[in-house]
Amino acid sequence: MAEALLSLRNLRKRFGGLAVTDDVSLDVTPGEIHAIIGPNGAGKTTLINEISGVLPVDAGQVFFAGRDITALPLHRRARLGLARSFQITSVIPAFTALENTALAVQAGAGSSFRFFRPASTEQRLNQAAMAALEAVGLGARAQVPAGAMSHGEKRQLELAIALATEPRLLLLDEPLAGAGPEETERLIGILRSLRGRYTIVLVEHDMQAVFALADRISVLVYGRVIATGATEEIRANPEVKAAYLGEDEMTLDHVP
Amino acid sequence: MRQLRSELPALLLLGALALAPFVGFGEGYVLTLLARAMILAMAAVALSLLVGGAGLVSMGHAAMMGFGAYAVVILDDARIVEAHVVLPVAILAAAGFALVTGAVAVRTSGVHFIMITLAFGQMAFFTATSLAGYGGDDGYTLYARNTVAGGRLLENKLAFHYVCLGALTASWLLCRMLLASRFGRVLRAVKGNPMRAQALGFDPYPYRLTAYVIAGAIGGAAGFLFANAAEFVAPAYISWQRSGELLFMVILGGLSGLHGALLGALGFVLLEEWLSHQWEHWRILFGVLLILAVLFLPNGLSGIPGQVAKGFRRG
Numbered sequence A: 001m002a003e004a005l006l007s008l009r010n011l012r013k014r015f016g017g018l019a020v021t022d023d024v025s026l027d028v029t030p031g032e033i034h035a036i037i038g039p040n041g042a043g044k045t046t047l048i049n050e051i052s053g054v055l056p057v058d059a060g061q062v063f064f065a066g067r068d069i070t071a072l073p074l075h076r077r078a079r080l081g082l083a084r085s086f087q088i089t090s091v092i093p094a095f096t097a098l099e100n101t102a103l104a105v106q107a108g109a110g111s112s113f114r115f116f117r118p119a120s121t122e123q124r125l126n127q128a129a130m131a132a133l134e135a136v137g138l139g140a141r142a143q144v145p146a147g148a149m150s151h152g153e154k155r156q157l158e159l160a161i162a163l164a165t166e167p168r169l170l171l172l173d174e175p176l177a178g179a180g181p182e183e184t185e186r187l188i189g190i191l192r193s194l195r196g197r198y199t200i201v202l203v204e205h206d207m208q209a210v211f212a213l214a215d216r217i218s219v220l221v222y223g224r225v226i227a228t229g230a231t232e233e234i235r236a237n238p239e240v241k242a243a244y245l246g247e248d249e250m251t252l253d254h255v256p
Numbered sequence B: 001m002r003q004l005r006s007e008l009p010a011l012l013l014l015g016a017l018a019l020a021p022f023v024g025f026g027e028g029y030v031l032t033l034l035a036r037a038m039i040l041a042m043a044a045v046a047l048s049l050l051v052g053g054a055g056l057v058s059m060g061h062a063a064m065m066g067f068g069a070y071a072v073v074i075l076d077d078a079r080i081v082e083a084h085v086v087l088p089v090a091i092l093a094a095a096g097f098a099l100v101t102g103a104v105a106v107r108t109s110g111v112h113f114i115m116i117t118l119a120f121g122q123m124a125f126f127t128a129t130s131l132a133g134y135g136g137d138d139g140y141t142l143y144a145r146n147t148v149a150g151g152r153l154l155e156n157k158l159a160f161h162y163v164c165l166g167a168l169t170a171s172w173l174l175c176r177m178l179l180a181s182r183f184g185r186v187l188r189a190v191k192g193n194p195m196r197a198q199a200l201g202f203d204p205y206p207y208r209l210t211a212y213v214i215a216g217a218i219g220g221a222a223g224f225l226f227a228n229a230a231e232f233v234a235p236a237y238i239s240w241q242r243s244g245e246l247l248f249m250v251i252l253g254g255l256s257g258l259h260g261a262l263l264g265a266l267g268f269v270l271l272e273e274w275l276s277h278q279w280e281h282w283r284i285l286f287g288v289l290l291i292l293a294v295l296f297l298p299n300g301l302s303g304i305p306g307q308v309a310k311g312f313r314r315g
Helices: A044-052 A074-079 A097-107 A123-135 A151-164 A181-194 A207-213 A231-236 A238-244 A249-253 B002-022 B028-054 B061-077 B083-105 B111-129 B157-180 B182-192 B194-199 B204-230 B240-253 B258-278 B282-296 B301-314
Strands: A006-015 A018-028 A033-037 A059-064 A082-085 A169-173 A199-203 A216-221 A224-230
Touching: A006 A044, A018 A044, A018 A224, A033 A044, A033 A207, A044 A074, A044 A082, A044 A169, A044 A199, A074 A082, A074 B194, A082 A151, A097 A123, A097 A151, A097 B182, A123 A151, A151 A169, A151 A181, A181 A199, A181 A207, A216 A231, A216 A238, A224 A231, A224 A238, A231 A238, B002 B028, B002 B157, B002 B258, B028 B061, B028 B157, B028 B182, B028 B204, B028 B240, B028 B258, B061 B083, B061 B111, B061 B204, B061 B240, B083 B111, B083 B204, B111 B240, B157 B182, B157 B204, B157 B258, B182 B194, B182 B204, B194 B204, B240 B258, B240 B282, B240 B301, B258 B282, B258 B301
Parallel strands: A033 A199, A033 A216, A082 A169, A169 A199
Antiparallel strands: A006 A018, A006 A059, A216 A224
């Protein structure tokens, strides 16, 4: 196996008496889509927050491209190439789709301590932003304020923003959350088009999407990783089935 | 074209101020009033950069003007009255104060930022009241206005009118340029969604601090002009009430663009002046009008045309 792009080593995090991340170790290899699934309250979003630097961990280490980034804040990790989308849509409502995305390009295009030239006239930023918007099918909606977009469009924009930073690792926290059936299909199509070009950590509730997209899956239950493996292994794993009993059992069994 | 239209209100206002002396507003008394309005508008534009641009609601902006004004006082006392010396000192003093206090303040946000800027402002206020050598509570009367290249340019009311207008225009252009730049884009992003900005790799702190220092510097320049306009400086200029008034001007005018601050400041000063001649207890009425403005003008004075248009469409 190639050297891991992202490695979690014995991560621990407690909220009061509750262990939300309990000795989690995980490797994400370059180029794979690594899904993290688990029942509600398993600590999936917490884990994403720990990886991206929103939440500090109590113990353990996070390695990114061989470098220990455990102590780095969110914005420093982003600079290293760790991009994330949020479970709850997190765009800048007053900005147009283009400006939201151009801001993401700007983050990786030299200093932002530039005071004179209007940023909206920088063609280099705009072109890269348009490319990202077109990659998610929002090319025609570039001039629409993000606040005026539909939920599904915001999810697409969220993806475009993440792509525009040219990330080395994409952390997607429930990219399909709240999307309708049609929107879901479109988003899955977009994600599938990213396969192989980006290394992705995907947290998602929609099992159908997970099994359609993921190369490997880790199952998180009560803050512990109970299984990691290729899609087929996970599907057949009795422990995983047991963990989902009474919750998503139906979904898991009915996945084609 | 679209850009030009969004700048139209500000250009109209500045144009009107440029013409004012020639269309019946050239009396000394009126020019004094307009100068005061323009100087406060200048400070308000800088505050609008913070409030509307960066989401930093400062309740200590009058202290920036105070530093500029007291720079004039202290140099006047030392018989240093050349504007080319006094103005840079006034700007640097205010920017320095903004840098030191901002280094702490911009780490906070929301209500905490309001409280901490209020506290720093009050610190400046009490320091000014204790400057016994410069009049303490009673204030300090300048020997004369600052000189420009040895000349008494600022003594001429008409010239002073255009100096203030030039300073106001320059401040507006500067803030406008900043907001449109890469720097301003990050600032606006941090205001709109700080988590998103950080997830993209932007640390809000240096951007907010820079904005705070620039707004402070403009406030210092406004303070320099204010001292020269009144030829008198008192701690009351730094009081938190003055900071509140500046904030009110910004909100009264509307936060949708910098022209709101221009409109708010001019409207505030002129309304205050007019009302004070109508009725002895005018402050009661003034307060009521301000409350009504907040209740019924969600986008401030600059939002009135839009509201009227909407009303017409609705029939």
